[in-house]
Every structure is written in C-alpha cells, then in structure tokens.
Amino acid sequence: MRARENPQPILFPPERSEALARLAAFVPNAGRRYAAERNRDPGPGLRDNVSMLSPYIRHRVLTEHEVLASVMRQHSPQAAEKFIQEVFWRTYWKGWLQMRPQVWQAFLEERDADRERLERSSDLRAAVACAEDGRTGIDGFDDWARELVQMGYLHNHTRMWFASIWIFTLRLPWSLGADFFLRHLLDADPASNTLGWRWVAGIQTPGKTYLARPDNIEQYTGTRYRPKGLASRAQPIRNETPPPPAPLQPAATRPPDRPFILLMHGDDFSAHELIPPGAGIRAALVTAGGHPDHPWPFGQCATRFVASLAADTADRLNRDGSPNVHVLDALQADSLRWHC
Ligand SMILES: Cc1cc2nc3c(=O)[nH]c(=O)nc-3n(C[C@H](O)[C@H](O)[C@H](O)COP(=O)(O)OP(=O)(O)OC[C@H]3O[C@@H](n4cnc5c(N)ncnc54)[C@H](O)[C@@H]3O)c2cc1C
Structure with missing residues (x-):
C-alpha cells in the first residue's frame, strides 16, 4: 500500500479567521524587533521577522486600520514606527497611482509592446523563460523565481534583489518582470508592484536606482546566497518626469438615504x-x-x-x-x- 503523502500546509489560507490569527501571532514582533530584523530573509518557513500579511491586506480582508490598531495596543508609536511606515507605503503608493492613472495605462502598453517583442525574438523569449523558470545559474535568483511561482509570495528585500538582477544583470525588460510578479503574487497590486519595479529601474524617483550587491544579499540571507557576476552599476533605464497628480473625485462619506x-x-x-x-x-x-x-x-x-x-x-x-x-x-x- 502506498504511504499517504503529507499535504503541504497552505501558506496563505483564504479566510479572515486565519488572517486574524496570523496578525495576533505577529503583533509581539511588530516593534523594535521588526525595525531591526525586517530586512533579513531567512527563507521559506522561517520568516517570523515580517508579518506575511500582504495577501490579506492587499484584498482588505484585514484593513490597514485594524492591523495598526492591534500593533499600537502592544507597542508605542516610536517602537512600532518602522512597521507603521511600511503599512503606509502601501497606502501612499495606492494614492499616488490613483491620482496618476496614466502611469498604470503606460505600464500596460509597455508590457504589451514587450510581449510582442517576445513573439518576434526567440533570443528574448529564451532569456525570459530561463529567468522565469529559475535556470539562470545565478545563486539565489533561481530559487526566488521558483519560490514566487510555488508560494505566491516573496520577502520585500528579495523582491528588490530580484527586480534589480532582472533589470541590470540579465538586462531584461522591466515591464516583463513586473508582469511576472503580477501573474504569481497573491498580493499582486497595480500600485505597489508597478511603482516598486519603477523605483528599482530608476523611473519612479529620477536619478535613483536600486543595485543588488552580493555582500548585501549574503548578509541578509544569513549566508545562504552570494551570487557572482552581478551588474556593478545601475543606470536609470530612462529619464522620465512623473506626471503631476490629478484631483480625486470626493469619496461618498455616507450611504444613500434610499435602499x-x-x-x-x-x-x-x-x-x-x-x-x-x-x-x-x-x-x-x-x-x-x-x-x-x-x-x-x-x-x-x-x-x-x-x-x-x-x-x-x-x-x-x-x-x-x-x-x-x-x-x-x-x-x-x-x-x-x-x-x-
Ligand atoms: C519590486 C517590488 C514589487 C512589489 N509588489 C508588491 C505587490 O504587488 N503587492 C504588495 O502588496 N506589495 C508589493 N511590494 C511591497 C512589499 O514587498 C510587500 O508588501 C511585502 O514584501 C509583503 O510582505 P509582508 O506582508 O511580510 O510585509 P511586512 O514587512 O510585514 O509589511 C507589512 C505590510 O506593509 C505593506 N508593505 C510593506 N512593505 C511595503 C512596500 N515596500 N511597499 C508597499 N507596501 C508595503 C504590506 O501591506 C505589508 O503586508 C513590492 C515591492 C517591490 C520592491
């Protein structure tokens, strides 16, 4: 008789009760420990230094307000400052894109044009497939590509390293990398994802890029990875002045008087x-x-x-x-x- 295989535990059970349990377990770590440890990625199954709440917050199974209220019941604003800031990054990016919808439209058009280039160029097709399948031979990167597809989640620092290597070492189109994330992340979000990739590429904040460095990766992965051959320079992929914000429609503050x-x-x-x-x-x-x-x-x-x-x-x-x-x-x- 065949032994029954143990099913893999689901990383993000799709229920609010599970999200609340995860929040309660994380809250004691949301103060100074989070500030000191949040950049470490110790690997799957070991990440109690971050909340791993993003798929729930992204779909607002948990609201930003209730997450922060729980944290503030156990920590002072000073101790929880870093965690509060990170939750506010999500809100800030959402508002930034909402006031500049043409940036999302431009991303979709660039992605579609790059998808057409993929159809025409077998070299580009092979290079993108190699990166997405985790067959580049780059230490760390290949595991992260597989982890993204299998788990639907990557740690924040790992997302930064991954995007930087995709753009500056592998020299692949950033829009196809952002699209790869969108297709696999459970927290896939037009604002956080597009603007995170634009920031790494040097399009979001003029003159600023993010360069992944082997010593930084080694330090923050607990020496699990030290990739060789990474790009040593990261020039912004283009100069672009972000459009000015458009005014928002005022939100309805109360429900209608009729049914x-x-x-x-x-x-x-x-x-x-x-x-x-x-x-x-x-x-x-x-x-x-x-x-x-x-x-x-x-x-x-x-x-x-x-x-x-x-x-x-x-x-x-x-x-x-x-x-x-x-x-x-x-x-x-x-x-x-x-x-x-
Ligand atoms: C290239 C790139 C792409 C990204 N794509 C997404 C995306 O599609 N969806 C998404 O929700 N986040 C995205 N992020 C932001 C961040 O990586 C994730 O929110 C975070 O890794 C989620 O893990 P956590 O819940 O354990 O985070 P924690 O460190 O525990 O943070 C708590 C919460 O704060 C918010 N948050 C934390 N860091 C950020 C950040 N840098 N930007 C915006 N919000 C943040 C999230 O809601 C998160 O759940 C991206 C970052 C980069 C660099």
Whole structure:
C-alpha cells in the first residue's frame, strides 16, 4: 500500500479567521524587533521577522486600520514606527497611482509592446523563460523565481534583489518582470508592484536606482546566497518626469438615504464596515473575480485565492445577519445591471 503523502500546509489560507490569527501571532514582533530584523530573509518557513500579511491586506480582508490598531495596543508609536511606515507605503503608493492613472495605462502598453517583442525574438523569449523558470545559474535568483511561482509570495528585500538582477544583470525588460510578479503574487497590486519595479529601474524617483550587491544579499540571507557576476552599476533605464497628480473625485462619506445594494470585490473585502447599522442595505453581492474585459486577478493562484476570499466574506456577512448575500462572478454582476 502506498504511504499517504503529507499535504503541504497552505501558506496563505483564504479566510479572515486565519488572517486574524496570523496578525495576533505577529503583533509581539511588530516593534523594535521588526525595525531591526525586517530586512533579513531567512527563507521559506522561517520568516517570523515580517508579518506575511500582504495577501490579506492587499484584498482588505484585514484593513490597514485594524492591523495598526492591534500593533499600537502592544507597542508605542516610536517602537512600532518602522512597521507603521511600511503599512503606509502601501497606502501612499495606492494614492499616488490613483491620482496618476496614466502611469498604470503606460505600464500596460509597455508590457504589451514587450510581449510582442517576445513573439518576434526567440533570443528574448529564451532569456525570459530561463529567468522565469529559475535556470539562470545565478545563486539565489533561481530559487526566488521558483519560490514566487510555488508560494505566491516573496520577502520585500528579495523582491528588490530580484527586480534589480532582472533589470541590470540579465538586462531584461522591466515591464516583463513586473508582469511576472503580477501573474504569481497573491498580493499582486497595480500600485505597489508597478511603482516598486519603477523605483528599482530608476523611473519612479529620477536619478535613483536600486543595485543588488552580493555582500548585501549574503548578509541578509544569513549566508545562504552570494551570487557572482552581478551588474556593478545601475543606470536609470530612462529619464522620465512623473506626471503631476490629478484631483480625486470626493469619496461618498455616507450611504444613500434610499435602499441600496452593496457590491463587494477583491480590492476591498471589508467595504461593508463603512456601512452604519440601520442603513437601507437590501442585498450584498460579493464578486469572485474581475471583469472579462479587464482580466483580474492577473494570475491563476490569485484568482483562486480571491474567489475563496469572496466565499469567506459572504459567509461572514451571512453569519452577521446581512440580508440576501450572494457570491457571483463578474459576468453575472454585469448582467444584473439590466435586471435590477
Ligand atoms: C519590486 C517590488 C514589487 C512589489 N509588489 C508588491 C505587490 O504587488 N503587492 C504588495 O502588496 N506589495 C508589493 N511590494 C511591497 C512589499 O514587498 C510587500 O508588501 C511585502 O514584501 C509583503 O510582505 P509582508 O506582508 O511580510 O510585509 P511586512 O514587512 O510585514 O509589511 C507589512 C505590510 O506593509 C505593506 N508593505 C510593506 N512593505 C511595503 C512596500 N515596500 N511597499 C508597499 N507596501 C508595503 C504590506 O501591506 C505589508 O503586508 C513590492 C515591492 C517591490 C520592491
């Protein structure tokens, strides 16, 4: 008889209860220890120096507010300063891109043009496939490429090293690297990802690039890796002045006075918390995916993750006594426009 294989534990169980348990376990480490240790990447299964909450925060299964409130109950603002700053980076990048939507559009156009170059150039195709499959022979990089595909997560410092090696050592188009991340990260986010890659490439902050160095990688991976042959210089890949911010539409601060339907989606599975008790909510619709005209989430793992989070959100709303909760895919949501 064949021995039963032990299934691998799921790294990011798609449930709010699991996210809350992870937050509670991390909070004691969110103070000075986080500030001192957060740049270390000790490797899969050993990362209690960072929260590993990003897939939950990205889809707002946990809100930034509740994460920081939990941290502030155990730490002073001074002790938790670094962690607070990192959570605010996400919010800052979101706002930055929201006020400059043309930067996202430009990324999509550049990515599509680079995908067409891939079709035409067998050399480029082979080089990108080699990097994505983890067959470059570069110490560290190959493991990180495989880890990204298998786990849907990379440590922040590792994302910086990976992007830098992709751009400056392998000299591959940055937009295809950003696309590789989008297709595999469970926390894939247009703002944090695009602007993180632009920052490494020297497009986001004029004149500034990020160069991955072997001694830094060796130090912060606990001597697991010391890659040879990395680029020793990182020139910005182009000069570009970021566009000025466009004014935002004022957000609705309260729900309508008449009965309404709440539509929730994977950008914010906590939207119902903005609705005060007693408001005229008739039904809650939780969409399990993106619109076919605007494919989202970008990768298969994130798609399954978001669909499971949608089901979990609907269960929670049902348990909380919300009326008429439905999970639906985006096509159904589209057709509802005509039936309601
Ligand atoms: C090239 C590149 C691409 C990235 N792509 C994404 C992405 O698609 N989605 C995403 O959520 N983050 C992205 N990041 C930011 C960061 O790497 C991840 O948020 C972080 O690694 C998540 O791990 P954690 O939850 O353990 O982080 P922690 O160190 O525990 O940080 C706590 C939280 O703060 C936020 N945060 C931390 N660092 C950053 C940062 N540099 N920028 C924005 N928010 C941050 C996240 O919500 C994170 O969960 C990217 C960074 C780089 C350099």
